[in-house]
Amino acid sequence: MRIKGVLIRQIKTIQNGGLPAIGRLLYRVTRGFCLILLLVPVSMPLFILMRLIRPWLLIRLNPISSSRLGHFAGNTELYLCERDAGLNAPNQSYIDLSFYADILVCNKQLGRMWRRHLNIWPAWLLEPVFQLNQIFRGGAVHEVGNNTNSDRDVNNLLEKTAPHLCFTLQEEAKGKAGLERLGVPVGAKFICLIGRDSAYLRTMVNPGGNFEYHNYRDVDIDNFILAAETLAGLGYYVIRMGTTVKAEIGSTNPKVIDYAMGDLRSDFMDVYLGASCFFCISVGSGFDAIPTMFRRPVCYVNMLPIGYLFTFLKDAIAICKKHWLVSEQRWLSLREIFERGLGFCQDSMDYQAQNVEVRENTPEEIRALVLEMVARLNSDWESMPEDDSLQRRFLERYPVNARDKYGNRPIHGKVNLRYGAEFLRDNPAWLT
Numbered sequence: 504m505r506i507k508g509v510l511i512r513q514i515k516t517i518q519n520g521g522l523p524a525i526g527r528l529l530y531r532v533t534r535g536f537c538l539i540l541l542l543v544p545v546s547m548p549l550f551i552l553m554r555l556i557r558p559w560l561l562i563r564l565n566p567i568s569s570s571r572l573g574h575f576a577g578n579t580e581l582y583l584c585e586r587d588a589g590l591n592a593p594n595q596s597y598i599d600l601s602f603y604a605d606i607l608v609c610n611k612q613l614g615r616m617w618r619r620h621l622n623i624w625p626a627w628l629l630e631p632v633f634q635l636n637q638i639f640r641g642g643a644v645h646e647v648g649n650n651t652n653s654d655r656d657v658n659n660l661l662e663k664t665a666p667h668l669c670f671t672l673q674e675e676a677k678g679k680a681g682l683e684r685l686g687v688p689v690g691a692k693f694i695c696l697i698g699r700d701s702a703y704l705r706t707m708v709n710p711g712g713n714f715e716y717h718n719y720r721d722v723d724i725d726n727f728i729l730a731a732e733t734l735a736g737l738g739y740y741v742i743r744m745g746t747t748v749k750a751e752i753g754s755t756n757p758k759v760i761d762y763a764m765g766d767l768r769s770d771f772m773d774v775y776l777g778a779s780c781f782f783c784i785s786v787g788s789g790f791d792a793i794p795t796m797f798r799r800p801v802c803y804v805n806m807l808p809i810g811y812l813f814t815f816l817k818d819a820i821a822i823c824k825k826h827w828l829v830s831e832q833r834w835l836s837l838r839e840i841f842e843r844g845l846g847f848c849q850d851s852m853d854y855q856a857q858n859v860e861v862r863e864n865t866p867e868e869i870r871a872l873v874l875e876m877v878a879r880l881n882s883d884w885e886s887m888p889e890d891d892s893l894q895r896r897f898l899e900r901y902p903v904n905a906r907d908k909y910g911n912r913p914i915h916g917k918v919n920l921r922y923g924a925e926f927l928r929d930n931p932a933w934l935t
Contacts, residue, residue, distance in 0.1 A: 563600070585658075655914055661798065662919070674771070693740035696785075697788050733873070744763055781799075807823060814918045822923040822926045871925040
């Protein structure tokens with residue numbers, strides 16, 4: 504038995520958030536071995552059967568990350584894309600059996616829709632088998648692996664395939680009725696807006712958990728009011744999304760709808776709105792995986808870490824938070840951000856250790872990017888003579904060949920995303 508190997512794998516599969524790292528490790532390992540001990544009369548025969556029939560039928564186990572919407576939607580959609588493309592597929596007859604790896608299923612509607620495409624078995628039955636498989640040698644072939652912990656479309660499969668999920672006729676009718684209750688007329692275009700704060704993780708994922716390491720990603724939702732009301736003036740409805748949020752958005756415009764703070768929010772409407780929006784404004788929060796999996800465009804603002812931009816997404820544009828070097832009272836350039844190792848930092852303490860403050864995009868910068876998105880989607884965008892040159896300079900300084908430090912996997916595929924044109928025009932020093 505390879506106990507050391509089990510621990511290493513458990514460390515690699517622990518999700519971010521909630522308990523401190525050692526606590527998450529002990530919880531997952533303890534839970535797994537307790538399940539094995541309690542259910543060994545059932546799990547051991549299934550494990551033995553799985554190993555015995557391998558020459559004729561390979562059974563692969565697929566733990567689905569279900570507690571965080573971004574992974575529940577994004578990872579699972581990419582798994583299906585890979586399956587359709589014949590990637591990560593064995594050279595023999597096989598069947599994949601999935602189970603929810605987390606106690607919490609963050610969106611029940613999405614869970615119902617996944618069951619239409621996946622063989623989802625009870626976790627109490629499959630997780631002990633999964634744990635046993637990790638203990639005994641030769642188990643790797645029985646795991647789906649590869650994309651299990653990644654929502655990075657490095658093979659650009661999203662632009663080559665159609666969405667796997669769709670709504671039934673009854674669900675479509677329910678969604679249209681829900682839009683009318685929100686005040687969105689039939690046929691009107693609407694835009695989803697998702698900010699980020701710590702309320703969801705603290706309330707839903709792990710109440711009382713310490714998420715200060717994620718603070719560098721938080722935003723002030725009121726910085727989006729200017730952009731939202733500008734869109735409303737153009738005739739669009741803007742729907743502020745979120746399961747649990749700290750504060751309402753401070754707009755009285757009737758076309759800016761704070762769905763997150765109202766009593767019409769539901770798991771179903773979360774999915775329906777994300778799937779049906781004209782585009783989504785996001786800070787790189789979990790919800791934007793919904794519009795992404797339904798191939799809706801995403802406009803990213805205040806993104807961090809900058810090295811993890813979703814460069815592979817078609818029809819996506821972005822700007823990131825800015826890095827202020829406190830000791831010298833100046834902005835860091837793009838090159839300096841990566842030279843200092845800040846381009847991939849995922850902990851607030853890493854920025855503080857280098858005396859760097861990450862500062863949000865201004866309301867004017869957000870509005871400019873949003874208007875660029877509207878113009879591009881409506882085929883009204885007019886480029887300035889220097890725009891293509893600025894984009895090339897950005898890509899020359901951006902590590903498109905970077906690999907993940909944990910699994911040594913590529914982070915980027917073919918680059919489709921464009922950096923905000925007006926931001927690059929207004930900040931030439933950022934590229935020097």
